[in-house]
Amino acid sequence: MDNLNDSTASPASEPRKQKKKKVLLMGKSGSGKSSMRSIIFSNYVAKDTRRLGATIDVDLSSVKFLGNLTLNLWDCGGQDAFMENYLSQQRQHVFSNVGVLIYVFDIESRDFDRDLLTYRSIIAALGQFSPTSSVYILVHKMDLVVPNQREDIYNDRVALIRSKSDAFAPIPFATSIWDQSLYKAWAEIIHDLVPNLDQIEKHLGELGEMIEAEEVLLFERSSFLVVSSWCSAIGAMNPTSDRFERFSNIIKNFKQTTSRYTGTPKSAEQFSLLEMKLPNFSLFIVKFTTNTYLSVCLPPGEERFNSAMENCYIARNKFEDLDAPAKKSADRGATSGATEA
Amino acid sequence: MPLLETGRRRTKLDHSYNGPARQGPVRHISPVQLTLERIHEQNRANVQKVDPAKAPAPAPGAAARGKPRLLLMGQRRSGKSSISSVVFHKMPPNETLFLESTARIQKDSMHSFMDFQVWDFPGQVDWADPSFDLDAIFGEIGALIWVIDAQDEYLEAINRLNSTILNLQPTYPNINIEVFIHKVDGLSDDYKLDIQRDVTQRIQDELSDHGVENAPINFHLTSIYNHSIFEAFSKVIQKLIPHLPYLEALLNNCCQKSGFEKAYLFDVLSKIYIATDSSPVDMPSYEICSDYIDVIVDISEIYGWNRPDDYIERLEGPPYNKKLEDQVACKDAESCIVLTDGRRPILLREVNKYLALVAVVKEGAYSKMPDIIENVNATVGGLLQIFEITRRRQRA
Numbered sequence: 001m002d003n004l005n006d007s008t009a010s011p012a013s014e015p016r017k018q019k020k021k022k023v024l025l026m027g028k029s030g031s032g033k034s035s036m037r038s039i040i041f042s043n044y045v046a047k048d049t050r051r052l053g054a055t056i057d058v059d060l061s062s063v064k065f066l067g068n069l070t071l072n073l074w075d076c077g078g079q080d081a082f083m084e085n086y087l088s089q090q091r092q093h094v095f096s097n098v099g100v101l102i103y104v105f106d107i108e109s110r111d112f113d114r115d116l117l118t119y120r121s122i123i124a125a126l127g128q129f130s131p132t133s134s135v136y137i138l139v140h141k142m143d144l145v146v147p148n149q150r151e152d153i154y155n156d157r158v159a160l161i162r163s164k165s166d167a168f169a170p171i172p173f174a175t176s177i178w179d180q181s182l183y184k185a186w187a188e189i190i191h192d193l194v195p196n197l198d199q200i201e202k203h204l205g206e207l208g209e210m211i212e213a214e215e216v217l218l219f220e221r222s223s224f225l226v227v228s229s230w231c232s233a234i235g236a237m238n239p240t241s242d243r244f245e246r247f248s249n250i251i252k253n254f255k256q257t258t259s260r261y262t263g264t265p266k267s268a269e270q271f272s273l274l275e276m277k278l279p280n281f282s283l284f285i286v287k288f289t290t291n292t293y294l295s296v297c298l299p300p301g302e303e304r305f306n307s308a309m310e311n312c313y314i315a316r317n318k319f320e321d322l323d324a325p326a327k328k329s330a331d332r333g334a335t336s337g338a339t340e341a
Numbered sequence: 342m343p344l345l346e347t348g349r350r351r352t353k354l355d356h357s358y359n360g361p362a363r364q365g366p367v368r369h370i371s372p373v374q375l376t377l378e379r380i381h382e383q384n385r386a387n388v389q390k391v392d393p394a395k396a397p398a399p400a401p402g403a404a405a406r407g408k409p410r411l412l413l414m415g416q417r418r419s420g421k422s423s424i425s426s427v428v429f430h431k432m433p434p435n436e437t438l439f440l441e442s443t444a445r446i447q448k449d450s451m452h453s454f455m456d457f458q459v460w461d462f463p464g465q466v467d468w469a470d471p472s473f474d475l476d477a478i479f480g481e482i483g484a485l486i487w488v489i490d491a492q493d494e495y496l497e498a499i500n501r502l503n504s505t506i507l508n509l510q511p512t513y514p515n516i517n518i519e520v521f522i523h524k525v526d527g528l529s530d531d532y533k534l535d536i537q538r539d540v541t542q543r544i545q546d547e548l549s550d551h552g553v554e555n556a557p558i559n560f561h562l563t564s565i566y567n568h569s570i571f572e573a574f575s576k577v578i579q580k581l582i583p584h585l586p587y588l589e590a591l592l593n594n595c596c597q598k599s600g601f602e603k604a605y606l607f608d609v610l611s612k613i614y615i616a617t618d619s620s621p622v623d624m625p626s627y628e629i630c631s632d633y634i635d636v637i638v639d640i641s642e643i644y645g646w647n648r649p650d651d652y653i654e655r656l657e658g659p660p661y662n663k664k665l666e667d668q669v670a671c672k673d674a675e676s677c678i679v680l681t682d683g684r685r686p687i688l689l690r691e692v693n694k695y696l697a698l699v700a701v702v703k704e705g706a707y708s709k710m711p712d713i714i715e716n717v718n719a720t721v722g723g724l725l726q727i728f729e730i731t732r733r734r735q736r737a
């Protein structure tokens with residue numbers, strides 16, 4: 001990811017600016033690539049993915065993500081014939097200008113050695129055409145492994161995969177569509193791609209301090225991934241370390257229910273405000289800027305709550321600018337308004 | 342209240358790896374059982390600290406004298422343990438695939454608004470075995486739930502149910518028998534109704550052949566993959582509540598005054614509703630209210646940790662100079678979500694540590710919220726009174 005940042009900053013990358021960097025999603029057929037994409041970006045629930053057919057060739061989508069980040073997602077069908085094609089005829093077309101490679105390993109795979117060989121070839125091609133790209137490996141379908149063996153199997157696999165990664169330093173995750181682990185992986189991937197993040201984080205911190213919050217989270221509107229977060233010294237003591245992805249998962253699932261209830265599409269904005277006032281903390285989630293929701297966790301207290309909410313509404317404008325459609329200088333993974341079929 | 346405050350802490354069997362956090366125990370029921378007991382004890386201790394007078398007895402609840410018992414019986418692999426784990430232990434449905442066959446009766450004590458027990462039986466129970474003390478099993482029974490796997494051959498299951506009923510009838514004629522025609526996920530609506538008709542017919546025919554008419558038998562179509570299993574349990578449990586009509590009257594009144602479309606009184610832990618207003622129950626409103634409880638409990642689990650004392654002290658100092666509990670408008674948990682569609686609010690209000698009132702408000706009523714909150718407060722007061730009266734009567 002550092003590489004990516006460098007390339008944005010350096011003038012050498014100027015000519016590339018018009019081309020959106022790709023996010024390649026690869027791995028064996030049936031490993032779960034389209035499933036995770038549908039859950040994160042298209043509001044599927046886990047069980048809906050059983051209906052997905054195998055992806056033919058490459059499924060291109062450009063996912064608008066905050067104002068000036070458009071993900072240029074290549075979901076690459078994993079059947080052998082397609083894979084061979086990517087590595088031969090399509091080699092340059094597929095592997096050039098890649099920002100991120102997400103490689104999915106099916107934990108249930110009967111032939112891990114063969115998966116590794118394929119991975120190796122992909123890494124070689126990537127090294128040839130996009131040597132500065134980041135690599136994430138998702139060891140997927142962890143739910144199928146008996147709990148007490150998960151850690152060992154996961155560690156084994158990761159060690160082997162790492163050893164076959166040439167100069168890349170892949171970042172590994174254990175994932176499953178059946179729990180929040182998927183959100184953890186994708187939030188980190190996205191986190192590395194969002195431009196302006198420093199500024200957003202700075203503003204979030206100022207807001208949090210001002211309203212005496214324990215934690216402030218900024219969610220992307222449709223995926224409900226946490227794109228930015230801030231917490232106070234107290235908030236940092238929260239023992240629940242996987243809370244972001246749990247939170248995403250909770251809200252994402254509830255949106256399914258509200259969509260069924262209201263009859264509005266899942267992609268529609270389902271709720272505008274959620275308030276919770278409990279004896280030991282209060283919390284609200286508000287529709288914030290065009291593409292975000294804001295969640296604020298506070299100590300209990302009616303006055304504190306009301307003034308915090310007020311201040312968040314006031315702070316909106318500052319954030320709305322950051323979430324606005326791309327300014328010319330801003331980005332790398334995206335360009336203004338341009339959409340791709 | 343503690344449940345909403347801190348969520349349901351689950352045992353996380355696999356601490357150290359960064360992968361999927363499991364939402365519950367996978368192979369055994371016992372750890373959860375322990376956890377539940379522990380949560381209860383913890384809660385009790387907490388309440389006791391704050392207000393000794395309010396602390397619940399070790400065995401709290403309205404129906405404290407008897408502990409009605411729900412018996413889960415049926416063929417092997419019909420889904421008994423899955424039902425008990427999903428409804429009472431919040432196990433995600435897909436994890437029931439890992440459940441092992443039950444070898445001995447699993448007795449689960451549920452401490453809630455009333456105490457009851459859930460007994461999960463092994464698939465093959467031989468009643469002829471003299472080691473079974475029938476009276477110990479059926480003596481305090483609240484309901485016998487017979488689970489039939491609708492995706493499997495069910496004739497044998499029906500035969501066993503029939504002979505069980507015939508066995509019990511002479512001694513225990515008043516046992517409520519609830520037949521769960523189970524695993525109906527994936528079956529078409531027509532097919533479900535066909536099965537229900539067929540099962541009903543076969544049981545009634547057989548019983549009347551043996552001279553048993555009008556045995557109290559009810560049928561439910563259920564699946565752990567949707568809300569039907571909770572709905573069915575709601576109906577089963579409601580039959581065990583002595584003061585149900587009063588609860589319903591209060592809820593009716595509240596709906597009418599506050600412009601609610603529907604109001605449910607939920608047991609927070611199991612998400613069974615123990616009462617609702619008298620407008621017809623529609624699955625969508627039950628679903629959204631029940632899922633809303635999950636949202637609140639799950640978020641509580643994330644943020645409901647114990648803050649350090651010095652932090653609390655600071656919060657109670659300037660500029661507020663008040664105890665935290667005096668800084669809040671309502672001492673119990675309150676929550677509200679406003680759906681974008683029709684600006685329709687859904688409200689949740691804690692009643693006591695087990696129960697919560699959840700209501701869907703009519704479209705556009707958001708501006709009347711202050712009045713609504715008043716009404717809800719009054720209703721909650723009324724509900725608590727009813728529980729208090731019942732409790733006193735049972736002690737007397």
Ligand SMILES: Nc1nc2c(ncn2[C@@H]2O[C@H](COP(=O)(O)OP(=O)(O)OP(=O)(O)O)[C@@H](O)[C@H]2O)c(=O)[nH]1
Nearest residue numbers: 029030031032033034035054055077078141176177
């Ligand atoms: N148990 C389990 N099943 C999963 C998981 N993720 C995906 N699946 C299932 O795996 C199957 C295949 O998923 P897809 O997403 O279509 O696989 P793909 O990688 O896109 O396959 P190709 O398009 O052929 O390359 C589906 O039936 C999913 O339901 C997971 O985390 N756990």
Ligand SMILES: Nc1nc2c(ncn2[C@@H]2O[C@H](COP(=O)(O)OP(=O)(O)OP(=O)(O)O)[C@@H](O)[C@H]2O)c(=O)[nH]1
Nearest residue numbers: 417418419420421422423437442443464524564565
């Ligand atoms: N499709 C579907 N499967 C279910 C449902 N309920 C349970 N199952 C599955 O049925 C299988 C058997 O479930 P158990 O709960 O172990 O059955 P049991 O009745 O306790 O079995 P014994 O303990 O052997 O008597 C598991 O694989 C569950 O996942 C359901 O509603 N739908």
Ligand SMILES: [Mg+2]
Nearest residue numbers: 033034054055
């Ligand atoms: Mg696919």
Ligand SMILES: [Mg+2]
Nearest residue numbers: 421422442443
């Ligand atoms: Mg069992």
